[in-house]
Amino acid sequence: xxxxxxxxxxxxxxxxxxxxxxxxxxxxxxxxxxxxxxxxxxxxxxxxxxxxxxxxxxxxxxxxxxxxxxxxxxxxxxxxxxxxxxxxxxxxxxxxxxxxxxxxxxxxxxxxxxxxxxxxxxxxxxxxxxxxxxxxxxxxxxxxxxxxxxxxxxxxxxxxxxxxxxxxxxxxxxxxxxxxxxxxxxxxxxxxxxxxxxxxxxxxxxxxxxxxxxxxxxxxxxxxxxxxxxxxxxxxxxxxxxxxxxxxxxxxxxxxxxxxxxxxxxxxxxxxxxxxxxxxxxxxxxxxxxxxxxxxxxxxxxxxxxxxxxxxxxx
Amino acid sequence: xxxxxxxxxxxxxxxxxxxxxxxxxxxxxxxxxxxxxxxxxxxxxxxxxxxxxxxxxxxxxxxxxxxxxxxxxxxxxxxxxxxxxxxxxxxxxxxxxxxxxxxxxxxxxxxxxxxxxxxxxxxxxxxxxxxxxxxxxxxxxxxxxxxxxxxxxxxxxxxxxxxxxxxxxxxxxxxxxxxxxxxxxxxxxxxxxxxxxxxxxxxxxxxxxxxxxxxxxxxxxxxxxxxxxxxxxxxxxxxxxxxxxxxxxxxxxxxxxxxxxxxxxxxxxxxxxxxxxxxxxxxxxxxxxxxxxxxxxxxxxxxxxxxxxxxxxxx
Numbered sequence: 001x002x003x004x005x006x007x008x009x010x011x012x013x014x015x016x017x018x019x020x021x022x023x024x025x026x027x028x029x030x031x032x033x034x035x036x037x038x039x040x041x042x043x044x045x046x047x048x049x050x051x052x053x054x055x056x057x058x059x060x061x062x063x064x065x066x067x068x069x070x071x072x073x074x075x076x077x078x079x080x081x082x083x084x085x086x087x088x089x090x091x092x093x094x095x096x097x098x099x100x101x102x103x104x105x106x107x108x109x110x111x112x113x114x115x116x117x118x119x120x121x122x123x124x125x126x127x128x129x130x131x132x133x134x135x136x137x138x139x140x141x142x143x144x145x146x147x148x149x150x151x152x153x154x155x156x157x158x159x160x161x162x163x164x165x166x167x168x169x170x171x172x173x174x175x176x177x178x179x180x181x182x183x184x185x186x187x188x189x190x191x192x193x194x195x196x197x198x199x200x201x202x203x204x205x206x207x208x209x210x211x212x213x214x215x216x217x218x219x220x221x222x223x224x225x226x227x228x229x230x231x232x233x234x235x236x237x238x239x240x241x242x243x244x245x246x247x248x249x250x251x252x253x254x255x256x257x258x259x260x261x262x263x264x265x266x267x268x269x270x271x272x273x274x275x276x277x278x279x280x281x282x283x284x285x286x287x288x289x290x291x292x293x294x295x296x297x298x299x300x301x302x303x304x305x306x307x308x309x310x311x312x313x314x315x
Numbered sequence: 316x317x318x319x320x321x322x323x324x325x326x327x328x329x330x331x332x333x334x335x336x337x338x339x340x341x342x343x344x345x346x347x348x349x350x351x352x353x354x355x356x357x358x359x360x361x362x363x364x365x366x367x368x369x370x371x372x373x374x375x376x377x378x379x380x381x382x383x384x385x386x387x388x389x390x391x392x393x394x395x396x397x398x399x400x401x402x403x404x405x406x407x408x409x410x411x412x413x414x415x416x417x418x419x420x421x422x423x424x425x426x427x428x429x430x431x432x433x434x435x436x437x438x439x440x441x442x443x444x445x446x447x448x449x450x451x452x453x454x455x456x457x458x459x460x461x462x463x464x465x466x467x468x469x470x471x472x473x474x475x476x477x478x479x480x481x482x483x484x485x486x487x488x489x490x491x492x493x494x495x496x497x498x499x500x501x502x503x504x505x506x507x508x509x510x511x512x513x514x515x516x517x518x519x520x521x522x523x524x525x526x527x528x529x530x531x532x533x534x535x536x537x538x539x540x541x542x543x544x545x546x547x548x549x550x551x552x553x554x555x556x557x558x559x560x561x562x563x564x565x566x567x568x569x570x571x572x573x574x575x576x577x578x579x580x581x582x583x584x585x586x587x588x589x590x591x592x593x594x595x596x597x598x599x600x601x602x603x604x605x606x607x608x609x610x611x612x613x614x615x616x617x618x619x620x621x622x623x624x625x626x627x628x629x630x
Contacts, residue, residue: 154472154473158508161508161511162506165497165504181521191480191520196518199518200515204497205506
């Protein structure tokens with residue numbers, strides 16, 4: 001690995017047109033774990049807000065840009081995640097929290113209508129798709145299923161595996177909330193239950209699957225739809241190059257890496273081209289400051305401020 | 316797919332030196348399901364002997380060649396499988412039945428001695444390796460484990476997955492009884508639980524695994540050891556080109572496909588070179604007849620019989 005001598009301390013030099021690109025952003029997606037909060041469980045549950053994150057989200061929202069928080073965890077329903085985030089100080093409504101279940105609910109309703117879907121997952125996924133009107137298939141009649149949806153399911157049994165396999169052998173496509181290999185927790189790495197089930201089921205059925213959560217194009221589309229803007233006008237901030245940054249880049253949006261999570265600082269030579277962040281920040285307050293600066297610069301391009309007014313940066 | 320006009324009805328013409336090769340065989344491995352018996356569950360449990368199979372095994376044993384039966388199922392202990400086969404008429408002792416658990420017991424004892432091994436499997440595997448003296452690791456202390464052994468486990472829980480993942484992340488190699496995708500049953504295809512767990516765990520740990528059951532070289536070595544002969548002197552008969560035939564071929568032994576199981580007849584053009592059988596038979600009685608003929612031919616090469624004496628073929 002070689003790094004150029006003029007690199008930023010994060011091994012990344014922002015492009016000269018970054019202020020223009022930040023100014024053009026019309027909506028923002030924040031990852032939750034490692035970006036907004038550090039916690040012990042997926043979805044920020046029981047965690048603590050990262051320093052400056054609450055104020056940074058508020059400051060960005062105050063610019064008029066809608067915001068959502070998007071976690072790949074499917075073990076909790078969005079309303080519970082939103083409640084937890086509000087306890088930590090974030091001003092986020094229930095429908096401003098997205099999970100793969102939200103994506104699945106929209107996708108399943110659009111693609112399959114009234115046809116039954118076999119859901120191999122826990123309440124965080126089942127309840128959300130059922131509430132959205134998706135018809136759940138009878139596990140005793142798996143060949144009726146138009147599709148199989150796989151998520152985080154700690155109540156795995158051989159019968160569930162067999163039913164899902166029979167549906168897929170019968171031609172039902174396989175959709176997966178998230179196939180992450182593992183998750184960080186405060187104490188130790190945790191095996192990704194959803195990824196475990198997805199790969200095992202994919203193997204026994206000899207069938208490829210489609211991921212609905214980050215970093216899929218479908219996830220980006222649903223997030224942009226929730227924000228009411230086009231995917232190319234969205235900024236995605238997160239701690240995972242493969243999830244948030246690559247999703248933003250592929251849609252033509254702005255990808256921001258925060259070094260408060262799984263990656264920390266990454267030498268630029270180790271980053272794949274399609275995961276190269278537009279911006280690396282050590283805290284979300286740096287992102288909000290740069291966005292405010294970009295906005296301010298546009299309104300007075302000749303006398304661009306060299307520092308932000310203190311009252312707009314947040315605590 | 317093209318097939319040559321001079322092909323046998325099975326799409327396979329035995330090589331001219333086949334009698335010499337059969338005569339040189341010093342021990343025989345029979346697959347169980349689809350070769351000796353047809354049943355509803357792995358290991359021939361509750362099944363029925365295939366026509367002529369009991370007499371064919373007896374006839375081959377009567378030539379002085381030791382025989383074993385080898386199933387890739389690890390849900391039953393060998394003694395139970397042997398008892399079931401004896402009920403169906405096969406004269407097989409408990410130690411003439413092999414499973415991946417038998418291979419695992421030998422391999423684990425040789426490689427790890429007194430070091431603990433974490434076993435992620437049901438009684439068919441756990442009991443056999445424990446009885447052979449392998450030390451079982453405490454699931455609450457997974458990082459003590461020198462290796463992880465995965466098999467058919469319908470009592471899967473998230474805790475077991477997490478413990479196995481922690482052992483593997485800690486450097487323990489991953490060994491797998493069988494990673495079959497699915498099994499035939501009398502009513503329908505059944506998802507391979509061992510393959511499901513193996514692939515899921517391999518994915519979450521980002522680790523390759525070693526298969527101990529058929530068609531591994533280790534399985535062939537343990538089978539040959541049980542027969543008391545060299546692997547190159549072993550004939551393996553079974554209904555699966557990928558399992559029995561390829562295992563025999565790689566060891567330089569004789570691979571025989573019986574068309575009573577999963578494959579039925581296979582056009583030769585569809586068979587990979589390393590899975591090409593030395594002989595295709597529609598029943599094991601044809602194999603025993605050919606072996607007896609080969610033996611007889613050697614003792615009287617000039618006046619080779621054109622048909623077998625009826626009293627040596629079996630019923």
